[in-house]
Amino acid sequence: MTQDSHPGGDWLERCWRPFVEKHPERQDHFLTAGGLPIGPMQAHDLNEPGAGEFPFTRGIHPSMYRGRLWTMRQYAGYSSPTETNARFRYLLEKGQTGLSVAFDLPTQIGYDSDAPASLGEVGRVGVPINTIDDLDLLLDSIPIDSVSISMTINSTAPILLALLVALAKRRGVDPKKLRGTFQNDILKEFIARGTQRFPVEPSMRLVVDVIEYCQQEVPSFYPISISGYHIREAGSTAAQEIAFTLADGIAYMEACKNRGLDLVAVGRRLSFFFNSHNQLFEEIAKFRAARRMWANICRSRFGLTDEKACQLRFHSQTGGSTLQAMEPSNNVVRVTIQAIAAILGGTQSLHTNGWDEALSLPSEEAASLALRTQQIIAKESGIPDSVDPLGGSPFIEELTDGIEKEALSLIEDIDERGGMIHAIRDGFARRAIEDSAYRAQLDQDSGVSTPVGVERDGEIPDAPFSVDPAVEAMRKSSLEKHRENRDNDLVQNHLVKIEEAARGEVNMIPVMINALESGCTLGEICSTLTGVFGEFQDHG
Amino acid sequence: MARSGPIRILLAKPGLDGHDRGIRLVLRALRDAGMEVIYTGLRTSPEQIVRAAIEEDVEAIGLSSLSGAHETHFLEVSRLLTEQGAEDVLLFGGGIIPKQDLDSLNNAGFHRLYPPGTPLEQIVADLQQQLRSKRKGE
Numbered sequence: 001m002t003q004d005s006h007p008g009g010d011w012l013e014r015c016w017r018p019f020v021e022k023h024p025e026r027q028d029h030f031l032t033a034g035g036l037p038i039g040p041m042q043a044h045d046l047n048e049p050g051a052g053e054f055p056f057t058r059g060i061h062p063s064m065y066r067g068r069l070w071t072m073r074q075y076a077g078y079s080s081p082t083e084t085n086a087r088f089r090y091l092l093e094k095g096q097t098g099l100s101v102a103f104d105l106p107t108q109i110g111y112d113s114d115a116p117a118s119l120g121e122v123g124r125v126g127v128p129i130n131t132i133d134d135l136d137l138l139l140d141s142i143p144i145d146s147v148s149i150s151m152t153i154n155s156t157a158p159i160l161l162a163l164l165v166a167l168a169k170r171r172g173v174d175p176k177k178l179r180g181t182f183q184n185d186i187l188k189e190f191i192a193r194g195t196q197r198f199p200v201e202p203s204m205r206l207v208v209d210v211i212e213y214c215q216q217e218v219p220s221f222y223p224i225s226i227s228g229y230h231i232r233e234a235g236s237t238a239a240q241e242i243a244f245t246l247a248d249g250i251a252y253m254e255a256c257k258n259r260g261l262d263l264v265a266v267g268r269r270l271s272f273f274f275n276s277h278n279q280l281f282e283e284i285a286k287f288r289a290a291r292r293m294w295a296n297i298c299r300s301r302f303g304l305t306d307e308k309a310c311q312l313r314f315h316s317q318t319g320g321s322t323l324q325a326m327e328p329s330n331n332v333v334r335v336t337i338q339a340i341a342a343i344l345g346g347t348q349s350l351h352t353n354g355w356d357e358a359l360s361l362p363s364e365e366a367a368s369l370a371l372r373t374q375q376i377i378a379k380e381s382g383i384p385d386s387v388d389p390l391g392g393s394p395f396i397e398e399l400t401d402g403i404e405k406e407a408l409s410l411i412e413d414i415d416e417r418g419g420m421i422h423a424i425r426d427g428f429a430r431r432a433i434e435d436s437a438y439r440a441q442l443d444q445d446s447g448v449s450t451p452v453g454v455e456r457d458g459e460i461p462d463a464p465f466s467v468d469p470a471v472e473a474m475r476k477s478s479l480e481k482h483r484e485n486r487d488n489d490l491v492q493n494h495l496v497k498i499e500e501a502a503r504g505e506v507n508m509i510p511v512m513i514n515a516l517e518s519g520c521t522l523g524e525i526c527s528t529l530t531g532v533f534g535e536f537q538d539h540g
Numbered sequence: 541m542a543r544s545g546p547i548r549i550l551l552a553k554p555g556l557d558g559h560d561r562g563i564r565l566v567l568r569a570l571r572d573a574g575m576e577v578i579y580t581g582l583r584t585s586p587e588q589i590v591r592a593a594i595e596e597d598v599e600a601i602g603l604s605s606l607s608g609a610h611e612t613h614f615l616e617v618s619r620l621l622t623e624q625g626a627e628d629v630l631l632f633g634g635g636i637i638p639k640q641d642l643d644s645l646n647n648a649g650f651h652r653l654y655p656p657g658t659p660l661e662q663i664v665a666d667l668q669q670q671l672r673s674k675r676k677g678e
Binding site: 105106108109111117118119120121124125189193194195233234235321324325358359360361434437438441442444445451454456460461462463466467537538539540 | 555556557558559560561564565568578579580581582583607608609611612613636638639640655656657659660661662
């Protein structure tokens with residue numbers, strides 16, 4: 001661990017007090033229910049780096065949730081832009097503090113709703129967005145200059161960025177006011193999530209295009225959210241989750257460096273996304289280890305001295321793969337434990353899963369209960385009133401060190417293969433994750449780790465939610481109208497410009513904005529790009 | 541002519557779904573049990589699946605979907621198999637399949653649909669038993 005020279009005094013004087021003078025805490029005093037005072041971060045030795053100090057093991061802010069609670073950000077989207085808009089407004093009414101858009105698979109992979117490849121998939125796992133009008137409907141009556149919007153979008157992130165900027169212009173909103181996050185993490189798609197459309201190299205170029213454009217024009221956005229969530233869902237261990245994620249982070253930093261971007265500015269706008277599973281202490285230790293590792297990586301590999309640029313900020317989501325279809329109401333308890341792990345681990349924002357998500361997309365009631373779970377932890381448990389309360393516990397510190405050690409050794413293996421892009425190409429990453437998934441499944445099968453309430457041939461209840469299959473036909477006719485009402489010669493001209501830009505080395509976002517404003521669709525832009533870049537093909 | 545030798549199975553993910561943890565685990569378990577298994581990877585169309593099944597002369601096809609598009613793709617595979625006169629190929633599936641959809645899939649020949657978390661040994665034993673009795677019946 002790097003020991004820094006700090007200005008004099010203990011942590012309270014050198015770090016906490018100057019911070020809270022500028023950013024007051026939520027209350028003047030924090031007390032337990034019985035009236036005992038709760039001070040800021042506790043430590044045996046306040047001369048050690050504390051919360052808000054490099055390498056941020058104990059949290060990125062000195063006052064953590066005593067200052068501001070985490071953002072409660074529930075991922076939602078299905079059926080059509082109009083229906084998803086209604087769900088967004090419902091969640092905002094219930095006190096949700098940020099939006100998170102789930103797109104359907106065709107949108108994520110770059111097909112319009114009327115493409116043959118989209119058959120059966122339209123509106124199933126998220127909302128279809130193909131045109132600027134679709135995005136306008138999705139965000140109808142939602143003030144895009146004040147509500148932050150997170151988008152789980154990767155291959156087509158540049159197009160969604162271009163759509164959002166075009167919409168801001170249409171609404172007279174300064175793009176500099178837009179706040180939110182693009183996932184824009186293509187490497188983990190190749191490893192674990194599977195929505196990649198283009199081969200790795202052009203995909204990496206597009207990732208950097210988004211980062212570069214945001215840096216200049218949409219500076220309040222986090223242009224990438226480097227995600228371990230799906231790596232864990234694919235079956236990795238906790239240590240593998242952070243090792244592959246941070247190795248992806250290293251690959252993106254290197255790509256930005258090669259583009260000539262200012263790494264301090266890049267580092268300040270990076271964000272991460274992790275999973276939170278049932279093993280409470282292991283998860284808490286994982287988040288702490290990830291923060292410390294990333295800070296050290298930024299300093300040692302990239303020479304960053306700016307502390308903000310070395311901070312690992314992260315969103316977390318409770319573990320979808322831990323949810324059980326049998327006796328599904330038990331999942332409320334699993335989600336609660338996982339949410340507490342993420343909060344004790346210092347997350348900046350959190351999505352809690354609906355208890356019924358092993359059966360289908362969540363019902364409105366389940367989505368509401370999931371949000372209420374976070375609110376109960378925030379308002380009734382007292383957990384947010386202290387800073388890294390488990391820090392200094394020999395058990396937690398030992399676990400933190402243990403996960404760090406294992407993850408560092410895996411990152412060394414990846415380095416030896418020439419970095420993450422090579423570890424993806426040679427199948428190393430997938431193999432390692434699959435081995436862990438296989439072991440976990442065998443443990444579950446043999447009864448070593450069988451979940452409570454799960455029995456062989458047990459009863460599985462009806463799915464609580466289904467998407468109206470009529471949505472596909474409705475989308476087809478609305479796209480047909482869209483294509484009739486636009487200037488198709490103009491559209492063709494813009495697609496030629498997209499092709500030229502793709503062949504060259506310019507940033508693709510400005511040409512995409514012009515194309516989308518002229519009525520080009522997401523699918524048309526993507527098929528133009530595949531003509532230049534080629535297309536990813538899975539060979540099993 | 542009765543079949544002999546190792547069981548041959550095709551596994552596929554139709555549609556755009558990228559969740560392949562389950563199907564890869566099944567792939568491994570079936571291979572570990574001595575079966576010959578072909579996995580066609582992500583985003584294979586029903587046409588490609590049926591073509592590969594016939595070319596590879598498999599006795600069973602296993603499909604996986606966790607994106608809600610199972611009805612569209614599973615039923616199309618079944619229809620194309622019948623159209624090609626290959627309806628003797630055993631069909632099975634896995635993923636998040638709502639109870640409400642089980643009947644229509646059953647009618648199309650999918651008698652075994654394994655939800656996430658099904659013990660691998662159960663899937664292996666089940667397929668061995670079904671395919672053995674099928675071979676005897678041939």
